[in-house]
Amino acid sequence: MPSESSGNAISLSILKTACSNCNLRELCLPLGLTNDELKRLDDLVSIRRRLKRGDRLYSSGAPFDAIYAIRSGFFKTDVLIEDGREQVTGFQMAGELLGLDGISTEHHTCNAIALEDSEVCAIPFPRLESLSREIHTLQHHFHKVMSREIVRDHGVMMLLGTMRAEERLAAFLLNLSQRFTARGFSHAEFYLRMTREEIGSYLGLKLETVSRSFSRFQEEGYIAVQQKHIRILNVPGLKALMNPRA
Amino acid sequence: MPSESSGNAISLSILKTACSNCNLRELCLPLGLTNDELKRLDDLVSIRRRLKRGDRLYSSGAPFDAIYAIRSGFFKTDVLIEDGREQVTGFQMAGELLGLDGISTEHHTCNAIALEDSEVCAIPFPRLESLSREIHTLQHHFHKVMSREIVRDHGVMMLLGTMRAEERLAAFLLNLSQRFTARGFSHAEFYLRMTREEIGSYLGLKLETVSRSFSRFQEEGYIAVQQKHIRILNVPGLKALMNPRA
DNA sequence: AAACACGGTTGACTTGGATCAAGCTTACGC
DNA sequence: GCGTAAGCTTGATCCAAGTCAACCGTGTTT
Secondary structure (H helix, E strand, O other), rough: OOOOOOOOOOOEEEEEOOOOHOOOOOOOOOOOOOOHHHHHHHOOOEEEEEEOOOOOOOOOOOOOOOEEEEEOOEEEEEEEEEOOOOOEEEEEEEEEEEEEHHOOOOEOEEEEEEEEOOOEEEEEHHHHHHHHHOOOOHHHHHHHHHHHHHHHHHHHHHHHHHHHHHHHHHHHHHHHHHHHHHHHOOOEEEEEEOOOOHHHHHHHOHHHHHHHHHHHHHHHOOOOEEEEEEEEOOOHHHHHHOOOOO | OOOOOOOOOOOOOEEOHHHHOOOOOOOOOOOOOOOOHHHHHHOOOEEEEEOOOOOOOEEEOOOOEEEEEEEOOOOEEEEEEEOOOOOEEEEEEEOOOHHHHHHHOEOOOOOEEEEOOOEEEHHHHHHHHHHHHHHHHHHHHHHHHHHHHHHHHHHHHHHHOOOOHHHHHHHHHHHHHHHHHHHHOOOEEEOOOOOOHHHHHHHOOOHHHHHHHHHHHHOOEEEEEEEEEEEEOOOOHHHHHOOOOO
C-alpha cells in the first residue's frame, strides 16, 4: 500500500466514537433509532480511523469485514481494469456509507481513496447484521441505504448512457450542491475535492472536455469557476441545461 | 396500465408455489437454507404472477410492497426522463430478483417489463424482513444479493464510462452467455429477447451502432447472427475484443 | 527566490458513433 | 396468401467529444 500514511504506524486508532452524539446521525445509519437503540449501536461503532489525503480506506480484492461511515472528509471509489482504465464509481461525503460492494463476495470490488484528510467509523459487518436482527428500525434503514445506492447507480447509468457532456456536468454540479446543502453548507459555493480527470472519469468524459464545459458554463454566466472553487450563479439555468428538450 | 393482459382480469393468481421444490433455489433467494428454513420461506412466497410479453410487473412511481423472484421468462428494467429518453438499467432472467430499487423510497423508481411470457413469485417485503430477522442465513444471503446488484451496476458504469461500442457489445454477449450457462442452457447459442434498440439503450449506443457491430462481429467470425438468434463462435476472440489494450 | 511538478486551460485537428435515409426480412392480422 | 408493420441492415454524411500539443497558474521544494 504505497500511500498509507507513513511516519505514523497507527492509522487505526481507538477513540471514543458515539453515534449518539454525532451530528451526522440524521444522515447516517442511526436515522430513526430511539435513544436506547442508539446506545446499542454505539457499542458496535467504536473504531474510528483517520486517513490523510490520498490514503486508501480499502482496495479492490481486500477481504471485507466492515462497512465505513464517513464522519468527515471526502472520498472517491473507483474500479480499475487491467489496461489501466479507471472508472470512478462515486464520490462520497460525510454521513455516507462506504464498502457495501464488499458484502457480495466478502471481498471489496473497488478502491476507496480519501480525497482530503478524513475520518471514518468502522462498522464490523457481522455485528451490524446481528444487531439489525434485533433492531427492526436499524434493519429497515440499512436496507433503504443499500437500495438508495442502487437507485443512485441507475441515475449514473442514465447520465452515462443518454446525456451529452454539458448535461452530465450540470447534473453533477447540481447533485454536489444538493448534497452540500443537506449537510448545512452553502448550496452555491464550494470547493471541488477532485481533479478534472476524476470528474471526467466519473462522467465518462476526458478531462479536457470537463474543463471546456466549465469554461462554457462560466461564459454563459451559470457558474464562476476558479480552479477548484465553484460558485453556482444560475440554478434554473443549469437545470434547463440538464434537460434541453423538455 | 395500457399493456395489462386484457381479456384476463386475474393476472394475479394464487397458485401453490414452493421454493422447496423450485429448481431455481440454488440461484435464487433460498440459497443456503436448510430444509426447515425453506419451509418457512415457502409460506411467505405464496403468490405467483403470470405476465405476457409486454406486460409491466411494476411502474416507476408505484408503491413498493414486494420484491419479485423470476421463476421463468425475461425482463428489462428501465428509467425514463421527461423528454422521452430511455435508459435500460438491466435485463433479468430466471432466478434473479426484481424490485430492490423500491425499498429506498417505498416507491418503485423504474419500470419492469416482461420481454417474453413470464412468471414471478411475489415476496412481500415486510414479511421478508421479519423472516430474515429470524433466519440468519436468509438475512445474509439477501444482503449479498443487494450488494451483488451494486457491484453489477459498477460494471455497467465501467462499460458506459470507458468502453467503446464493440467492447460494450462483446461484454454484453459474454455476460448473457455466462448467465445462460449458469441456468443450464447453451453458452454458445441463444435467442435475444430484446430489440437492437433496447440493447443500445442499455449499452449507451444507438440501434444502428448495435446492428453494425453485430455485423462486424459476424464478418470477423466471432459470432453468427440471424436477427435474434445468436451463436458465439469464438469466445477468446470476443474476450480479446473487450479489452484490446491488455 | 528559482525551479519544478501537477493540474488546468485552450487551440487545432481527428474520429467514432450519431443522424438521416433507403431498403430488406420476418411475423402477424385479415 | 397478401399486406402491413415492426424490427433490422446498410450506406452517406455530420458532429460532439477525443486526441495531441502548447502554455499557464499555483503551490511546494530546495
